[in-house]
Amino acid sequence: FHQGQVCESGTRLLVPESIHDEFVEKLVARARQIKIGDAMDYDTEDEAVEIANATVYGLAGAVFSGDEDRAMAVAARMRTGQVDVNAGAFNPVAPFGGYKQSGNGRELGRFGLEEFCEVKSIQRPVKR
Numbered sequence: 001f002h003q004g005q006v007c008e009s010g011t012r013l014l015v016p017e018s019i020h021d022e023f024v025e026k027l028v029a030r031a032r033q034i035k036i037g038d039a040m041d042y043d044t045e046d047e048a049v050e051i052a053n054a055t056v057y058g059l060a061g062a063v064f065s066g067d068e069d070r071a072m073a074v075a076a077r078m079r080t081g082q083v084d085v086n087a088g089a090f091n092p093v094a095p096f097g098g099y100k101q102s103g104n105g106r107e108l109g110r111f112g113l114e115e116f117c118e119v120k121s122i123q124r125p126v127k128r
Helices: 017-030 045-053 068-077 109-114
Strands: 062-064 082-085
Touching: 017 109, 062 068, 068 082
Parallel strands: 062 082
Antiparallel strands: none
């Protein structure tokens, strides 16, 4: 998938400072070939959401947390067309598409079919 076949690829990790060191140790141990970029410091969930949304793109994102309800709440605040929570399973029939400069509209599912529908409004005189 990382040879140009897909148009999404996670490139940033926002990790709370309180678990940063432990997270990095585990990440390095499991994936020595991952290049870790510049760290972004943040103290609150609101700051993490702000950083995640501070881009002109919005195709996809991911949230990882030991508290699934909290992860779902953060996912709902992200301005992306698709959010994976705790490495959620890929759903090939879920509507797919982005926000902002990642495009409008959706592929797949009911939302994808709506792109091919023509809607007509008919106005009639009001009867008195």
